[in-house]
Amino acid sequence: xxxxxxxxxxxxxxxxxxxxxxxxxxxxxxxxxxxxxxxxxxxxxxxxxxxxxxxxxxxxxxxxxxxxxxxxxxxxxxxxxxxxxxxxxxxxxxxxxxxxxxxxxxxxxxxxxxxxxxxxxxxxxxxxxxxxxxxxxxxxxxxxxxxxxxxxxxxxxxxxxxxxxxxxxxxxxxxxxxxxxxxxxxxxxxxxxxxxxxxxxxxxxxxxxxxxxxxxxxxxxxxxxxxxxxxxxxxxxxxxxxxxxxxxxxxxxxxxxxxxxxxxxxxxxxxxxxxxxxxxxxxxxxxxxxxxxxxxxxxxxxxxxxxxxxxxxxxxxxxxxxxxxxxxxxxxxxxxxxxxxxxxxxxxxx
Amino acid sequence: xxxxxxxxxxxxxxxxxxxxxxxxxxxxxxxxxxxxxxxxxxxxxxxxxxxxxxxxxxxxxxxxxxxxxxxxxxxxxxxxxxxxxxxxxxxxxxxxxxxxxxxxxxxxxxxxxxxxxxxxxxxxxxxxxxxxxxxxxxxxxxxxxxxxxxxxxxxxxxxxxxxxxxxxxxxxxxxxxxxxxxxxxxxxxxxxxxxxxxxxxxxxxxxxxxxxxxxxxxxxxxxxxxxxxxxxxxxxxxxxxxxxxxxxxxxxxxxxxxxxxxxxxxxxxxxxxxxxxxxxxxxxxxxxxxxxxxxxxxxxxxxxxxxxxxxxxxxxxxxxxxxxxxxxxxxxxxxxxxxxxxxxxxxxxx
DNA sequence: GATTTGTTTGAAAGCGTCTTCAAATCGGGC
DNA sequence: GCCCGATTTGAAGACGCTTTCAAACAAATC
Numbered sequence: 001x002x003x004x005x006x007x008x009x010x011x012x013x014x015x016x017x018x019x020x021x022x023x024x025x026x027x028x029x030x031x032x033x034x035x036x037x038x039x040x041x042x043x044x045x046x047x048x049x050x051x052x053x054x055x056x057x058x059x060x061x062x063x064x065x066x067x068x069x070x071x072x073x074x075x076x077x078x079x080x081x082x083x084x085x086x087x088x089x090x091x092x093x094x095x096x097x098x099x100x101x102x103x104x105x106x107x108x109x110x111x112x113x114x115x116x117x118x119x120x121x122x123x124x125x126x127x128x129x130x131x132x133x134x135x136x137x138x139x140x141x142x143x144x145x146x147x148x149x150x151x152x153x154x155x156x157x158x159x160x161x162x163x164x165x166x167x168x169x170x171x172x173x174x175x176x177x178x179x180x181x182x183x184x185x186x187x188x189x190x191x192x193x194x195x196x197x198x199x200x201x202x203x204x205x206x207x208x209x210x211x212x213x214x215x216x217x218x219x220x221x222x223x224x225x226x227x228x229x230x231x232x233x234x235x236x237x238x239x240x241x242x243x244x245x246x247x248x249x250x251x252x253x254x255x256x257x258x259x260x261x262x263x264x265x266x267x268x269x270x271x272x273x274x275x276x277x278x279x280x281x282x283x284x285x286x287x288x289x290x291x292x293x294x295x296x297x298x299x300x301x302x303x304x305x306x307x308x309x310x311x312x313x314x315x316x317x318x319x320x321x322x323x324x325x326x327x328x329x330x331x332x333x334x335x336x337x338x339x340x341x342x343x344x345x346x347x348x349x350x
Numbered sequence: 351x352x353x354x355x356x357x358x359x360x361x362x363x364x365x366x367x368x369x370x371x372x373x374x375x376x377x378x379x380x381x382x383x384x385x386x387x388x389x390x391x392x393x394x395x396x397x398x399x400x401x402x403x404x405x406x407x408x409x410x411x412x413x414x415x416x417x418x419x420x421x422x423x424x425x426x427x428x429x430x431x432x433x434x435x436x437x438x439x440x441x442x443x444x445x446x447x448x449x450x451x452x453x454x455x456x457x458x459x460x461x462x463x464x465x466x467x468x469x470x471x472x473x474x475x476x477x478x479x480x481x482x483x484x485x486x487x488x489x490x491x492x493x494x495x496x497x498x499x500x501x502x503x504x505x506x507x508x509x510x511x512x513x514x515x516x517x518x519x520x521x522x523x524x525x526x527x528x529x530x531x532x533x534x535x536x537x538x539x540x541x542x543x544x545x546x547x548x549x550x551x552x553x554x555x556x557x558x559x560x561x562x563x564x565x566x567x568x569x570x571x572x573x574x575x576x577x578x579x580x581x582x583x584x585x586x587x588x589x590x591x592x593x594x595x596x597x598x599x600x601x602x603x604x605x606x607x608x609x610x611x612x613x614x615x616x617x618x619x620x621x622x623x624x625x626x627x628x629x630x631x632x633x634x635x636x637x638x639x640x641x642x643x644x645x646x647x648x649x650x651x652x653x654x655x656x657x658x659x660x661x662x663x664x665x666x667x668x669x670x671x672x673x674x675x676x677x678x679x680x681x682x683x684x685x686x687x688x689x690x691x692x693x694x695x696x697x698x699x700x
Numbered sequence: 701g702a703t704t705t706g707t708t709t710g711a712a713a714g715c716g717t718c719t720t721c722a723a724a725t726c727g728g729g730c
Numbered sequence: 731g732c733c734c735g736a737t738t739t740g741a742a743g744a745c746g747c748t749t750t751c752a753a754a755c756a757a758a759t760c
Contacts, residue, residue, distance in 0.1 A: 016740085018717085019719080019742095020740075047497070050470060051717070052717095053471045056717090057715090057716085058717045058745050059745085082432075082435075101455070101472065103452065105442075105446070105451070119397070119399035120400060292639055292643055294642075366710085369712090370710075381709085403746080406715095407716065407746085407747075706757080706758095708755080709752105709755090710751105711751090711753095712750090712752105713748105715747090720743085721741090723739080724737105724740090726736090726737080728734090728735095729733090730734105
């Protein structure tokens, strides 16, 4: 018995044809219960496992999904955005629950996407996470659509997109958290992030910010806007410094991502500004770190767990050729101490 | 032209046999340069991609590795240990750099491992990360060895192991950080973690702790040891509370993981004990959060980037049948404020 | 011119599975 | 005893690629 057992080995020992073994193994009703039991027993005894390559080749699909994670090669520090990491966890779970395997691939933003998992039959579809500048990515996305590639994108729903995306309602999330800031009596609220179609998620958060302001009778002040594209702590730190240096006066800060918010908090501390007493700070994403920040960071939570499931389910629909639509999920404010709404008493456990 | 192009389509258009196409595509020297160019051009034109299932089936390997991540089903919160997450990132990179794809699979600790990626030819080998209680896992590991499964394990090097593992030198790391604590004048140092062969990494860190103590002429005090197995904040919180309640007096705390250390710091704060003034706290792992803790957490860094490369390279050797050995990597103390060695001035950027 | 050597090529045999199609078997019902 | 339907089975043909083996051809040697 050299090498791995094949279905022929089982067929031989069970005294049936290989076709019957295949049927028995895969639960076909065309095989008698008695035969199935015999085959299953022998398969187990020989520690037989179906060869997925052969099976996939024959059936023309792989029961595998591929996750494409994009990273900026400029930051040699290979630290991935924690938010994506938690998405990764939830996507893996969602896949497993549906019997799919998950292939992970890091893509360089600068280079052409290595997105041929479907063409090579290694995966039945793709999930795209964090592709950077949307306007740049757009032509590649459309190319994928034209090629008939099965994929879902995590991100904002844009007006005339031809692909399908799943994202959270960034406008609503931004509005809600800024409304909360306004309810605390804050009036001069800075925005760290981005405000153009290049980064639609950030743009939407900014839109929500504007909506909340206007609903409160305030007009957004350009002087309070600091452009920051990368979701890193350093970028947030520098952005907050810049805002302080502008000397325009502000009593709150809405950062488009938690990492930026945490950098901003550190900058404010270094500049001798008390958070939240002098400046309230809020972020977006609710990454695990947010809870441990000092003070704990108020932010907007995206339900990554559900997001993973929706992404996978949507992709599966696309693969099966069923009708599928883009989805917008709610974003919920998580109030902690950095916004000044919670007294500094002992934090609640966990 | 319905369906995906095959090598036969290319052969037809190029006026050569399918065998030649295959050779040209895979860079065989057995094909003339002229022919190769023609084939390559047509392949590109037709957007042809080699079917990996067919290719893998024929060649009997998949150029894919599988990463098995274990999780405790008791904590329904699907939060993965941040340390593993950064290992994941580095492993993915290492795989990509070597031309391998990576398959991710979450395993339930309680159930039998679903480790048949190699048997099904979906992957050429496995990387095991965080399999929980080693003594429990041991029989499964040996079963894998007996089956001839290609795998590497991330974890401590144990005396009589039959598998191959890559880990950091936990004894040395523990010793180094406790020596540092002693150098700060701390004498009553608590240990939160575990001290038995069930969790060899924690045990080794404890051994390092004892070594440092004894080298300083101190005897480890059982009363300062709190058993904590799970690397979570809550567990660390509770452990620190217990130690306070014991009223045995302590001026420092060494937690076997950063998450535990962060929980402990919160507990101490809640109990009115100042960190680091009254109690110095150090952790292990240097997870991204550690830098953001309040005060920033002194800890022991494991070089995850290199770890990923070593894991992958070792596994690749095993797959190729080359001699491979277990590796122990150095663990480096990272001094921040929580141990009292750094003045509380403005933190350095990034 | 015959033989050798070296370079390119094509035919064909798998790799291990799934699935179509036809055949075999078994009960009944008449 | 014969025919019909239902249930199980087996033979054989893909699936798309890689690789051995032999053949074809050109160049080079004697």
